[in-house]
Amino acid sequence: MQAIRVKEELEKDILKIPGVVGIGLSHSSPQVLNIYVERLTPELEKKVPPVLGGLKTRVIESGRFVALQRTSKLRPFPMGVSIGHIDITAGTVGIVAVRNGEEFLLSNAHVFVPDPSSESVERTDVVQPGPYDGGTPEDKVGDVVEWVRITPDGENLVDAALARPLSKDLYVKEILDVGIPVGMAEVAVNEVLIKSGRTTGVTSGKVLDVNASITVDYGTFTAVLKDLIITEKMAEGGDSGSPVVDSNLNFVGLVFAGSERLTAICKAKNITEAFGIEAYILPAPVLFGGALMMLLAGSALLTSTYQKTPL
Template structure:
């Protein structure tokens, strides 16, 4: 319907809801006398919208739809969204603690590594259950570890000890001198270790990972990491070849086809954020695995962050991204 018509219908229904007796409200637990119904406009084409109806409970649909004729009902976008609460991002201090169930963004590491970030959860055809996704240099100690080694949460730098074991290193992509595509590793969860794959700031990410060739410059992105928490940035370059990363004294590996990100306010990432999954702000599509960065440069002087295309990580290690528990 035309946007002006929708606004008139929205105003009419709002008046009816405000005049409805309390006994007409079906939703239980709606606080402060709220009806449990929100109304808005959902664009569908230039100048055309649907009436957006957002419900605390499915049963409340009758309170709105019962007042509409058949023609109007075809122009309504009804969704049950449940309780609405402020979205609070975890602080770095919270992300560095021992956390159960495991959630994205928390401290994790091989016993010989300081600490990195648990980026998210994946599955692999030859392994039962969920696997933790992070970097080789976080879970596999930059090729120095062996499959079967323990993984700790939190990492040793945050007080993690053998008692904080949560999984077993299962697979990692070894480094070569030049032409690396990913810095990635996975660890299978130990029996009894619970995880919540959907617990990103703002809720679950999309299950579909953005293809590497669809990652575009200028996209707004986000991540949650052990050191800087929940940050926002912008993709400033894609398909970046020859990124030299220093993994130790005199040890440099170069990477091709990488994603560059700058923070919108200050640094997008700092040491310890390695392993974070990066997602697109517009639709929450996961697109990158953060693995390195600089502390200077960039348009705002806060350095730049580099990430492997997440689709490449999944392909190389034979993984599937898990968005929900």
């Protein structure tokens, strides 16, 4: 408690020092004052006394702290932010998937492929952020390598695609403001789910249906998709591909379509089986900012509708 009081008493003056961007406390014994600086220089280091309020100081070069914008170019980028094929607008990167030890980026087919009903693409470039958000060929982060073709006259279970990243250094496995999934699960009616996406960030919605078949308007064609999760509305355009988790941080699916009142989600089980992949998971939750628990506080039930469009 004494260390916390020292920090609170000093932080206003410390943060006024040019080049200092933060102050914190270590968890070591004895505790140390961590002084975060944008760039560590001998001149700046001299401005920070070795002892303040009876606590030793440690100067850490952190860089400049900036708010994470889901539509910005981020390196490395987390899951749940803007991404897209070079010839589309923008969608959301879902999760990191693993197959035979190789990592892939997972999103919707209509995010990673200009025409998800096609069997081939001329260009395979996937950029972060998506082109609508300023992404250019210089922002390429991977190549689309596989997608489940959506057939207008057939039965479809998923709108999903895989991209092979250019490097593991380009991304992190955390879902922005949520964490890394700890497993995979199926859901039940009335359960509250959470998604993290490019446009609307972290939102929640109650499950209304776990075995829906809907007609989806893809602009140039329509298709029926089956065995879907339907929730209250929790997504907008650009949220396609958003990862969805339950309250225990289990990956349950990808947002892919929505209407004025509802959101449609492809089930994780159907996606992983289609590609023979696994979701990258951790043995325990990693939560950021308490966003998950706050969203579970409440959710309003909405009435149903029928026609849906990809987000």
